[in-house]
Amino acid sequence: MPVLTWEFSAQDLARTRFARSPLGEVVTSVEVLKDPGRHAVHLPWVRQAARRLAGVDWELLSQLVRLPTVYVPDFLTPVPTASSPTIEQALAELAATDPAVVRRDLARIKGELPPLVAELTRDPESGLVRLAAEVRAYWDAAIAPHWAGIERLAEGEILRRARQMSTGGPAALFADLHPLVTWERDTLRIGHRLIDAHHRLDGERGLVLVPTVFAWPGVFSQQNPPWQPGLVYPPRGVATLWETAGSAVPEGLARVIGRTRARLLAELDTPASTTELVERTGLSAPNVSHHLAALRDAGLLARHRTGRTVLYLRTDAAELLLRSVPAGD
Template sequence: MVLESRPEGGTLEIGFSAEDVARTRFAVSPLWEVVASVRVLRDTGPGVHRPWAERVRPALAAAKLDLTPLSCLIGPPPAGVPGFLVAPPTTPQPSLDVELAALRSMPHELIRTTTPAAREGVAALRADPERGLGRLADVIAAYWEVAMAPYWPRILTVVEGDILYRAKRLAEGGARRLFDDLDPRLTWDSGTLQVMHRCVRGERRLDGRGLLLVPSVFAGPRIFSDVDSPDWQPTLRYPPRGTATLWEGRAQPLSDALAGVLGRGRALLLAELAAPASTTDLARRTGLSAGGVSQHLTAMRAAGLVSAHRTGRVVLYARTSVGESLVAG
């Protein structure tokens, strides 16, 4: 199965039963972000990820990293990505090591039947999947350290912030409200999710498996889908809210009046929390020490100005309604 990019075009209709709605979930996928970012790095011109690409390209050149085992599997848009390369995560927030372990143990027959044989560099993987998968996983791990690890806290803040937002939407109004503003190419009507596609159209049933939703900063502006594979949960990967400002400095106006009451550090942090953020990300963005950020957030949480949300191993902080009122005032 090839996971394809679907620009606007035909309509795919995904039918939901009550069980499908109950099993619909979210997950983060470091491996998917690696694969999508390689395509962006190769094809990007002026656009939202240009600042990242301009920093990463020289770093990869200095590391003398040969990406051929990975890049040969990723065709230019609208070509697809082999499904085995980005199997849907089975937990909400797997580490890259967990996803690479799954990649290394991928059934060899699946690789032979889903890799595009015509692409240069794929023959070795098809001929010796065990060795090829090991080499592929090593290349991905090396690429991660150079191109992704330094930026992962920021990326994670965006995708997990979107998940928190979607969870709130679901709690407020069910599936209709969840999908209402997820992407302009998605519409929900009477238990059916309609997805605008270029290549795939027609009706699909989830058959009680539910739908996996994976926010991806490097997927945009496309939606990637795999709803036909019998081996994995049907999946949609979509661009999350906040991607357009991902690489901006994010300087926020600081109210002198608020700083006079709370202190400059706490007022600055409150202003920065326009979107949920981790302690690490806030420290990097404000120049405050991680310890100082943690102390300020603890105090503001006790005062009811911020709330904390644990997602996996990361705690995201967000302004409460009281905090929002103070910043707005």
């Protein structure tokens, strides 16, 4: 398999950051809709989205995201410059794209251009207006109903990665990012379908890590100088967004700390809020809050405030405790 490598300096590591991308979720979700068999974990979303998109015009967006996905125009999938842009900010930037940049990116598409993409090349100003309107309509129908959960999952992923790096350095940050991603000394290696190349980051840009739900099961690189390069990967726990059944309760652990607390620990495979845990478990909010407080007092949970939401996550002690439970339990 071809391998893309990025060589880091200490300055590059210092500039490495996380960001979320509404446009990234849109583009990768289009790929999911077009090839649901390859993205089985998202099938519950596919069924809902197909119904919601009935009668919605998103043909230009569809023609820009072609399968097999060899290249999606960079202006449609920019590496975020802010850590958590809103869809409104992302669409404003998209609509304001320089026409010369649009033509440059579309020229990289191999083969004959689909009709609406060819029209976008001829008249980028009008085409961008149409494209922004289509993305907005697609977003409202297919992504917006799930955006709060997607944001919380990404925020939990960022929090968990930050804790890993704080205790184990860059090696811990990248250790289980994705099966195709490995870190050795100062070099990040990404297994790639098409690209076999080695790049040395220049010490001024670093890397942007972009957890993207609909990227599952893949991992994608983005490189468009002079902007920061990006690495798009699925956050941990993507399936929990669409699951209706709760996590399995470790029975051995339940006999020691109680079934409810064991279940809450199992549910927190990815960080979650009290509200999410109430929805998943069917327990009352006061009951969940009581048990979360007890688990936190025992050193098994930590909490982190992000905006108005408080996320709970398992501590290393809890991870060790759950790993010690027999696999068949």
